[in-house]
Amino acid sequence: MTPDVTKAARMVAEAAADVPVEEIPRRVCAAVCEGLGMDGATLSLLTDTPSRQLLAASNDAALLLEEIQFTVVEGPCIAAAHRGEPVAVDDLRAGVSSWPLFGASMREKLPQVESVYALPVFFGDYVLGSVDLLALRTHALDEEELEQASLVADAVAVALLSTRDMILTGARAPAWEPEEVVRAHWFDTARAVGAVAATRGLTPENALALMRAEAFRTGGTLADITREILRQPPGAR
Structure with a gap:
């Protein structure tokens, strides 16, 4: 089914209306996923790790997609943020030559996912993050649909404007879900480093x-290594 990007953008705007600021990412993420007919979605800001924050993930598969990219430092989300343009992986089974570690990890840990798309989130002329989309089918979005989906990313940017000052000042850990992963991506990794x-x-x-x-050696994620380091006494690190 061809996604209705105008409807999806409207769903994002409605999801962010008249709700507490801490609820906005979760609601917006769910609206993106439903509006574009995807099987999972994530929102993240500041995509240059380790100062990177996962705001929301629609389900466990989307969360693991983000963890994989966070660990291997490559993939469509990071590429979209760097390039400032949509990035498509239409068929993960066909290979991901641009990101060999990402491709191998996806095939091992998320074999049911067949396509991934990433949309940069702009604040003015500055790319401050991205929307990741996953689907359990190949070619979930064609080239024209992916380009049109940037309208949805624009709606996400508007929805997140009300949270921007809190995010950029780093005044406190936002109460966004899943809380333990937000902490791992935002505060705890920087502490462990x-x-x-x-x-x-x-x-x-x-x-x-x-x-x-160490994450590659053990088969874990960077968040796993972070938690292990912070559990150790200072002299053991």
Whole structure:
């Protein structure tokens, strides 16, 4: 079924109307997923890790999609944010040569997902995040539909404007769901990077690379490694 992007954009606007600010990402994410006829969706801001925040995931598969990209530092979400344009992976089974680690992880951990799309979220001329979409079928959106879906990303940007100041100031951990993953993406990873850097005399970039290498070695996610580090006493890191 061809998605009605005008209807989807309207659903996003309605989802963000007259609700508490902490409810906006979850409601908007659900509206994007339903409005575009996808099997999962995520919203994320500040897509350059580790200062990256997952705002909402519509279901477990969408959450794992985000975790995979967060761990391997590649994939359509990150590419969309860097390029400032929609990115399509129409058939994951056909291979993802641009992102070999992402492709391998998706085929291993989310074999039921057959296509993924990412839409940049703009605030003015600045890309501050992206919307990720997944489908259990190949070619869920054609080229024209993906381009039109940018209207939905624009509606997401408008809906999130009311949360922008709180996000950028980092004044407190937003009460957004799933809370433990938001913390892992936003506050805890930065804390763990700092702890490893201080203990081992590394730059933050090298500390983060070491943590990612451990995630690859163990088959876990970067969030798993973060939790393990923060559970350890300072001298053991």
